[in-house]
Each structure stands twice: as structure tokens, then as C-alpha cells.
Amino acid sequence: MHNPEYQSVSTVPDPDNVTGQTVVALIGNPNTGKSTVFNGLTGLKQKTANYPGVTVERHTGTIDVGGRPVTLVDLPGTYALSAQSPDEMVAIDVLLGHVESLDRPKAILAVADATNLRRNLFLVTQLAELEIPIVLAVNMVDLAKKKGITTDCAQLAQALGIQIVPIVASSRGGLEPLIEALATAIHGRPPKRTILLPEVHAAAEELWHKLDTAGRHLTPYEVERALIDAHGAAERRFELIAGEPVFAEFQDLRTRLSTGSSLAAMEAKARYDLIDRLLENVETRSEPKMTFGDHLDRVTNRPVISVLLFVLVMATVFQAVFSWATPLMDLIDGTAGYLNDIITDTLPDGALTSLLTDGVIAGVGSVVIFLPQILILFAFIIFLEDSGYMPRVAFMADRMMRSVGLSGQSFIPMLSSYACAVPGIMATRVIPERRDRIATMLAAPLMTCSARLPVYALLISAFVPERYFLSGLLNLQGLVLLGLYLLGILGGIFTALLLKKTALNGPTPTFLIELPPYRLPNFRSVLIKLLAKAKIFLTRAGTVIFTVAVLIWSLAYFPRPQPILDDYDNRRSVAEASLQGDVLDRRLAEIEQLETSALLEQSLLGRTGRFVTPVFAPLGWDWKISTAVIAGFPAREVVIAILGTIYAVGDAENNENALVNRLRSARHPDGSIVFTLPVVVGLLIFYAFCLQCVATIAVLYRETNGWRWPLFAWTYMTALGYAGAWIAYRIGS
Ligand SMILES: Nc1nc2c(ncn2[C@@H]2O[C@H](COP(=O)(O)OP(=O)(O)OP(=O)(O)O)[C@@H](O)[C@H]2O)c(=O)[nH]1
Ligand SMILES: [Mg+2]
Known part of the structure; x- marks a missing residue:
């Protein structure tokens, strides 16, 4: 079939081939399975999930196409080539060859959702204007089949002048033919271009010619997109390159060309007309049926029900974190204790034994013990992401977010921050307006990340009694944890409000998100993601935390001045000469404990600790807590390893392995308890707010392009944490 609207146009000047790689760009609408295809082809593990906006930066991998290496670039999803938000800009920049270290793609691998082909073809027909060969992967044919949608791919391919391969990316179906198609495309010809708005096209060519003779280089295509996409990235680029006088002329031209409606609207209408004609004989759809997911949406999208459901989901997570993890945690604790016993039984008393038990086992072990809880949290997060629940929560939260000057679009980054603030901050790239983006970025680190979980869990299991309500359905520890998460949310919302009312004042953004269908997450892929998380956690424990533990141990163990050792040896001799039996044993244990404390007090760590203690004295913290908090600055969960080591070195009776018990029995030199309720509450509040995370x-710094915001965030959050801890301590005592 030859479409009369296709006409040949002159080719774009050959893009500068800087690195000699063959690049293929992977692009498509959000949530169509691009990253799943990418992972399937490259064997890498980029994040995938069931909501739009998962990938926000480009990721590259290498694939073998016909015996030659090809660089495949996974891109953020976009609905059109009129980039508005930073993540969409990434995609456009790669396609146009504006990325320094990456050649312009030799071919485009477009991914479309078979259940929503009409909307997906909007982007595909735009891509067909880029003068790059295209292979279209029509993905999720499994779902399309279930919905009774059939597509005649061969006919569509002929009409579009590109190759089309139907695939099921999640089960790797069709990936082989896809690679074969790519091999042809890389050396093939681009599809013929359809001119949708001939007048705009002609005007753009003319303007381009003028600019080009004036030595200002853009492509005719870029000029055309700049004309059509008002306020888009192409327009900004045009303004930058063309300069002020030409830009004014350009705006006049746009006004003249717009007949009744904007150029973008004219383009959209022409494009959808074209797509409807293309699809007329290509796609057949049976009567739409209400699926289970549709019924679920009907119920769960009601305002009150959605809020209740969200609270229920959150409460379940926190209950699970405490009650399901216990057996596994006991197992890890038991193993650590067993190792400890073997070492103390086989090695003589001395520095090496202390390094292994007090440094490595107590330090690394006190962190590793939280692995089960972290994994339970992640299992829930992955389940929520893959099921399609995330964007629904964002939708529900839109109204609440509006009251603080943001919108539901800020909610997914904030929810992602439950795992870690780093991907959460990255996820703000879907937000077009810079002000809203920065306000969200500063709220994100206040959400309770998974590194806070061990700190909370340690203090909660040490100091919150294990009490159950509602015949075992609710437990107090889980409720306290839920409270801390809510505190984080409140802190985040307050921060966003503060910023949007002051430095980042601006209109409330609008929020549009596509609700993907509910899907039952694939057990295998959840498991794979979970194992990846476990690996990251254990690698950290084996490297960063191990190093910190050994370092802190040596600071806490050395020096060991002879006079002190002699003094306590003397006391031992005196006791042995004058006492007997049980009394002697008790006296010896007491001397041992006093000696250990004395040695720790004058160790390098103890001496440094005394410098920082005054800073935290108003919060009721002793030198051990103060030192641990300061040394834990680079990564908050490290504080546990440090406490683990300090208390192990400072504990003469090595039989008490669990850090929880050591904390409970910690005393000041005058015999009073260190971790009183006000101190514990203060510590929890401090950790809810402070920014103890170099990453x-x-x-x-990277996302805001400067030190201003990261410095502000650190100062602001530390001040908030300090003030919170101080108030708790004051009120409590
Ligand atoms: N049923 C089915 N699900 C699929 C298929 N391909 C991908 N998915 C699922 O679709 C969801 C989206 O996949 P992603 O690969 O994250 O999509 P993406 O296009 O990279 O999304 P963004 O990065 O947000 O633009 C995931 O939950 C996948 O498991 C498929 O062929 N069939
Ligand atoms: Mg992706």
C-alpha cells in the first residue's frame, strides 16, 4: 500500500560520528516495557515496574547484532517528541545526537503497547520523521490477546514503511526476531516522511535556510519542532541558538501559522487522523469487557475507600516487618553468637580475638541482622510497584499534595524514597517545573528510607515493649514504626509547604497520570529483584560497614596504656588475696568491667568522643551515642555497626551478644541508665529528620547543579532533627 501522504525529503546532514559506536535507541510511551526489553536483550537489570516514569535517565548496554556489538540505550518513556520534563529531554537529546559521548542512533527500536496502539503510534509516527530506520516492537501481545485485540502487524509495517515484530517482553517471547530485524534496520533506509502540516514545514525550511546562512546551526527538523511545540525544549534550544531578533520573528511566524488553534493541536489532529486511517484495517477489537482490575478500580478509587486502603496497606507492611522477620533474625543472631563462641574458645584473649568478635561480628553482625526486615519491606515495595498500585496512590494523594502547593506527580518520588532517597530524587525528573521539582527533592529525604529502618528497629526492639492488641492483630512495636513513618511524611509535607510558600513560590502544577491496569506481579521477577536487593545490602555490609567496624574497633581498642593495665592487675591480686568463692568472682567481674570502661574512656575514640559530647549534651546523649551519630554521618545505618562495636569493646562479659541487650543495660559512670525514654524518643526523632547520607x-548536588540546595537540605534537616530531639528530651525530663 502506498500512502500518498508520504513524500521524500532531503536527508539531514550526516551526524558527526565521534566514537564509532553503533547506537540503537530504545524508545516508546511510558510503561510499555522498554526496560523489560532492554534487560532481555542485554542481560542487565534495569529497574522495571508497572507505572509510567520508572526510567528517568539513559542506560546503555551492549548487544550482539549479527556478530557486531551494538550499544543499546534504554530511554525514559515519552508520549511525544515535545519534551517538557527533564526525563523526556533525555530521550530527545539522544535521538537528535545532542549527547556528547553518544553517537546519533543508527536505528530506533520503538516499543509500543499492543493494547493501546492508537496512542502509541502518535510517538511512532513522530519518530518516523527523524530520518532514522525504525523497528517497532509491538509488546504485551499476551495482554492484547486476553482483551480480544488483534493486530495485523505485516500490513501495518507496510503502511508505515518500517519493520514490526510482535513480542512478549516479560517472557522473552519474540526477542530473537527482534534482533534480526535490528540487524537489517541498522543498514537499512529510514521510512519516508509524511508531511502533516505542509505550510509549517515549508516555513520551517525557509527559516532554517536563513539561520544556516547566518552561521547558526540547527536542523530543519529542529526548527519545525520548535515552531510546533510552544514552551518545549526545542523552542528553548532555538532561542539559544538563533538569538533574540530572530526569535521575535519566529514567534510572529508561529502566530501567523496558527489558524484558529495552536500548531500543536493542529499537528495532533492531523496525526490522529492519519493513525485512524492506518489502523482501520489493521486492528480489530472485540467488545470491551470489564476486567477484575476495572471492578477493583471502581471500588478502590473512591476517595474514602482509597485512603482507608492506603492506611491498611501501610499498617500491614509495618506489622509484617516486625512479626514475620523474627525467626530469621533469631537465626542470624544465633549464628553470630555461635561464631563468637568458637572464636573465644579457640583463640587466646587479646587484640585479634577482640577484633574478630567486638569489631567484625558485633559491628557487621548488628547490621546484617536487619536483612530480613529490609527484605520484607522491599518485597512489599516491589509488589506495590509491579501491581500498578503506585500511580493509584499518587492519584489519591493528589488532593492532599495540592494543599501544600504540589501535586500527585510529587508523590511517586516520595513513595520511592521509602526504599532510598536517591532513586526518589531521580524520580523527580518527571516533574516539568523546576520549582516543584526542587521542593519535591527536598521533601524526599525526609521519607523513611530503608537505611533508617535498622536504626528504628534496633531502638524499637530494645525499648518498646512487645505488646499486642486486637487479639494479636496489632503490635505496639509495629505501631511505633508506623508513627515514625508518619512523622517522616509530615516532615516532608511541612518542608514542601514551607518551600512552596517562600523560596519556591509558584502555581500548583496540574497532574495527569496514566493508570496502568492492575497486574499480578510475576513471582519470579519479584524474587529476582529481591535477591538483587539482598546482594546490595550484604555487599555494603561486607565492604563499607566492615571497614567502618574495623576502624572504629581500632580506635576504641587502642592505645592500652600499661599503667592502667598494671593498676587493675594490682586490684585483682588484692582481691584474690583477701576474698574467696562467689564474692571473689563477683569482685573480679566488677574489676574487669571497670578496667574495660577505663580503657575505652582513654582510647582514641573515647578521647575524640569527649570533644563532640558537649554538642549533644543538651539532648542527653553520652559520648558513645554522640560519637556513633557523628561517625555515622556518611550513611545512617552505619551508626548501628558503630554502637555495636563500641558497646562490645566496652563490655567485659562477652557472653551478651545482642546489641539490644547491651543497649538496655548501658549505664553512665554514676550508675544511671543511658537510654532513658526521653533519650530514645529524641534519638528516634533525630534519625527521622537528619540527613545522614552522603549519597x-x-x-x-547533581540534580540541582550546585551546592546551594544540598547544603540547605543538610543544615535544615540536621537542625530539624536536633530541635526535635531537644524538645523530646526537655519534655521527657
Ligand atoms: N503482561 C506483560 N507485561 C509486561 C510485558 N512487558 C513488560 N511488562 C510489564 O510492564 C511493566 C512496565 O515495564 P517496564 O519495562 O518498566 O516499562 P518501561 O517502558 O521501561 O517504563 P518507563 O521506564 O516508565 O517508561 C512491568 O511491570 C513489566 O513487568 C509483556 O510483554 N507482557
Ligand atoms: Mg523503563
């Missing part, structure tokens, strides 16, 4: 600071 977050680094990503804030």
Missing part, C-alpha cells in the same frame, strides 16, 4: 547529598 543523597551527592545526588542533590
Whole structure:
């Protein structure tokens, strides 16, 4: 079939081939399975989930196409080539060859959702204007089949002048033919271009010619997109390159060309007319049936029910974190204790034994023990992401977010921050307006990330009694944890409100999100993602936390001055000469404990600790807590390893392995309890607010292009944490 609207146009000047790689760009609407295709082809593990906006930056991988290496670039999803938000800009920049280290793609691998082909073809027909060969992967044919949708791919391919391969990316179906199609496309010809708005096209060519002779280089295509997409990235680029006088002329031209409606609207209408004609004989759809998911949506999208459901889901997560993890945690604790016993039984008393037990086992072990809880949290997060629940929560939260000057679009980044603020901050790239983006970025680190979980869990299991309500359905520890998460949310919302009312004042953004269908997450892929999380956690424990534990141990163990050792040896001799039996044993244990404390007090760590203690004295913290908090600055969960080591070195009776018990029995030199209720509450509040995470600071720096916001965030959050802890301590005592 030859479409009369196709006409040949002159080719774009050959893009500069800087690195000699063969690049293929993977692009398509959001949530169509691009990253799933990418992972399937490259064997890598980029994040995939069932909501739009999962991928926000480009990721590259290498695939073998016909015996030659090809660089495949996974891109953020976009509905059209009129980029508005930073993530969409990434996609356009790659396609146009504006990325320094990456050649312009030799071919485009477009991914479309078979259940929604009409809307997906909007982008595909735009891509067909880029003068790059295209292979279209029509994905999710399994779902289309279930819905009674059939597509005649061969006929559509002929009409569009591109190759089309039907695939099921999630089960790797059709990936082989896809690679074969790519092999042909890389050396093939681009599809013929359809001119949808001939007048705009002609005007753009003319303007381009003028600019080009004036030595300002853009492509005719870029000029055309700049004309059509008002306020888009292409327009900004045009303004930058063309300069002020030409830009004014350009705006006049746009006004003249717009007949009744905007150029973008004219383009959309012409494009959808074209697509409807294309699809007329290609796609057949049976009568739409209400699916289970549709029924679920009817119920769960009601305002009151959706809020109740969300609270229920959250409450379940926190109950699960505490009650399901216990057996596994006991197992890890038991193993650590067993290792400890073996070492103390086989090695002589001394530095090596202390390093292994007090440094490595107590330090790394006190962090590793939280693995089960972290995995339960992640299992829930992955389940929520893959099921399609995330965007629905964002939709529900839209109204609440509006009251603080943001919108539901800020909610997914904030929810992602439950795992970690770093991907959460990255996820703000879907937000077009810079003000809203920054306000969300600064709220994100206040959400309770998974590194806070061990800190909370340690203090909660040490100091919150294990009490059950409603015949075992609710437990107090889970409720306290839920409260801390709510505190984080409140902190985040307050921060966003504060910023949107002051430095980042601006209109409330509008929020549009496509609700993907509910899907039952694939057990295998959830498991794979979970194992990846476990690996990350354990690698960290084996590297960063191990190093910190050994370092802190040596600071806490050395030096060991002879006079102190001699002094306590003397006391031992005196006791042995004058006492007997049980009394002697008790006296010896007491001397041992006093000696250990004395040694710790004058160790390098103890001496440094005394410097920082005054800073935290108003919060009721002793030098051990203060030192641990300061040394835990680079990553908050490290504080546990440090406490683990300090208390192990400072504990003469090595039989008490669990850090929880050591914290419970910690005493000041005058015999009073260290972890009183006001101190514990203060610590919890401090950790809810403070920004103890170098990775977050680094990503804030990168995403805001400067030190201003990361410095502000650190100061602001630390001040908030300190003030909160101080108030708790004051009120409590
Ligand atoms: N049933 C079915 N599900 C699929 C298929 N391909 C991908 N999915 C699921 O669709 C969801 C979206 O997949 P992603 O690969 O994250 O989509 P994406 O296009 O990269 O999304 P963005 O990065 O947000 O633009 C995931 O939950 C996948 O498991 C398929 O062929 N069939
Ligand atoms: Mg993706």
C-alpha cells in the first residue's frame, strides 16, 4: 500500500560520528516495557515496574547484532517528541545526537503497547520523521490477546514503511526476531516522511535556510519542532541558538501559522487522523469487557475507600516487618553468637580475638541482622510497584499534595524514597517545573528510607515493649514504626509547604497520570529483584560497614596504656588475696568491667568522643551515642555497626551478644541508665529528620547543579532533627 501522504525529503546532514559506536535507541510511551526489553536483550537489570516514569535517565548496554556489538540505550518513556520534563529531554537529546559521548542512533527500536496502539503510534509516527530506520516492537501481545485485540502487524509495517515484530517482553517471547530485524534496520533506509502540516514545514525550511546562512546551526527538523511545540525544549534550544531578533520573528511566524488553534493541536489532529486511517484495517477489537482490575478500580478509587486502603496497606507492611522477620533474625543472631563462641574458645584473649568478635561480628553482625526486615519491606515495595498500585496512590494523594502547593506527580518520588532517597530524587525528573521539582527533592529525604529502618528497629526492639492488641492483630512495636513513618511524611509535607510558600513560590502544577491496569506481579521477577536487593545490602555490609567496624574497633581498642593495665592487675591480686568463692568472682567481674570502661574512656575514640559530647549534651546523649551519630554521618545505618562495636569493646562479659541487650543495660559512670525514654524518643526523632547520607547529598548536588540546595537540605534537616530531639528530651525530663 502506498500512502500518498508520504513524500521524500532531503536527508539531514550526516551526524558527526565521534566514537564509532553503533547506537540503537530504545524508545516508546511510558510503561510499555522498554526496560523489560532492554534487560532481555542485554542481560542487565534495569529497574522495571508497572507505572509510567520508572526510567528517568539513559542506560546503555551492549548487544550482539549479527556478530557486531551494538550499544543499546534504554530511554525514559515519552508520549511525544515535545519534551517538557527533564526525563523526556533525555530521550530527545539522544535521538537528535545532542549527547556528547553518544553517537546519533543508527536505528530506533520503538516499543509500543499492543493494547493501546492508537496512542502509541502518535510517538511512532513522530519518530518516523527523524530520518532514522525504525523497528517497532509491538509488546504485551499476551495482554492484547486476553482483551480480544488483534493486530495485523505485516500490513501495518507496510503502511508505515518500517519493520514490526510482535513480542512478549516479560517472557522473552519474540526477542530473537527482534534482533534480526535490528540487524537489517541498522543498514537499512529510514521510512519516508509524511508531511502533516505542509505550510509549517515549508516555513520551517525557509527559516532554517536563513539561520544556516547566518552561521547558526540547527536542523530543519529542529526548527519545525520548535515552531510546533510552544514552551518545549526545542523552542528553548532555538532561542539559544538563533538569538533574540530572530526569535521575535519566529514567534510572529508561529502566530501567523496558527489558524484558529495552536500548531500543536493542529499537528495532533492531523496525526490522529492519519493513525485512524492506518489502523482501520489493521486492528480489530472485540467488545470491551470489564476486567477484575476495572471492578477493583471502581471500588478502590473512591476517595474514602482509597485512603482507608492506603492506611491498611501501610499498617500491614509495618506489622509484617516486625512479626514475620523474627525467626530469621533469631537465626542470624544465633549464628553470630555461635561464631563468637568458637572464636573465644579457640583463640587466646587479646587484640585479634577482640577484633574478630567486638569489631567484625558485633559491628557487621548488628547490621546484617536487619536483612530480613529490609527484605520484607522491599518485597512489599516491589509488589506495590509491579501491581500498578503506585500511580493509584499518587492519584489519591493528589488532593492532599495540592494543599501544600504540589501535586500527585510529587508523590511517586516520595513513595520511592521509602526504599532510598536517591532513586526518589531521580524520580523527580518527571516533574516539568523546576520549582516543584526542587521542593519535591527536598521533601524526599525526609521519607523513611530503608537505611533508617535498622536504626528504628534496633531502638524499637530494645525499648518498646512487645505488646499486642486486637487479639494479636496489632503490635505496639509495629505501631511505633508506623508513627515514625508518619512523622517522616509530615516532615516532608511541612518542608514542601514551607518551600512552596517562600523560596519556591509558584502555581500548583496540574497532574495527569496514566493508570496502568492492575497486574499480578510475576513471582519470579519479584524474587529476582529481591535477591538483587539482598546482594546490595550484604555487599555494603561486607565492604563499607566492615571497614567502618574495623576502624572504629581500632580506635576504641587502642592505645592500652600499661599503667592502667598494671593498676587493675594490682586490684585483682588484692582481691584474690583477701576474698574467696562467689564474692571473689563477683569482685573480679566488677574489676574487669571497670578496667574495660577505663580503657575505652582513654582510647582514641573515647578521647575524640569527649570533644563532640558537649554538642549533644543538651539532648542527653553520652559520648558513645554522640560519637556513633557523628561517625555515622556518611550513611545512617552505619551508626548501628558503630554502637555495636563500641558497646562490645566496652563490655567485659562477652557472653551478651545482642546489641539490644547491651543497649538496655548501658549505664553512665554514676550508675544511671543511658537510654532513658526521653533519650530514645529524641534519638528516634533525630534519625527521622537528619540527613545522614552522603549519597543523597551527592545526588542533590547533581540534580540541582550546585551546592546551594544540598547544603540547605543538610543544615535544615540536621537542625530539624536536633530541635526535635531537644524538645523530646526537655519534655521527657
Ligand atoms: N503482561 C506483560 N507485561 C509486561 C510485558 N512487558 C513488560 N511488562 C510489564 O510492564 C511493566 C512496565 O515495564 P517496564 O519495562 O518498566 O516499562 P518501561 O517502558 O521501561 O517504563 P518507563 O521506564 O516508565 O517508561 C512491568 O511491570 C513489566 O513487568 C509483556 O510483554 N507482557
Ligand atoms: Mg523503563
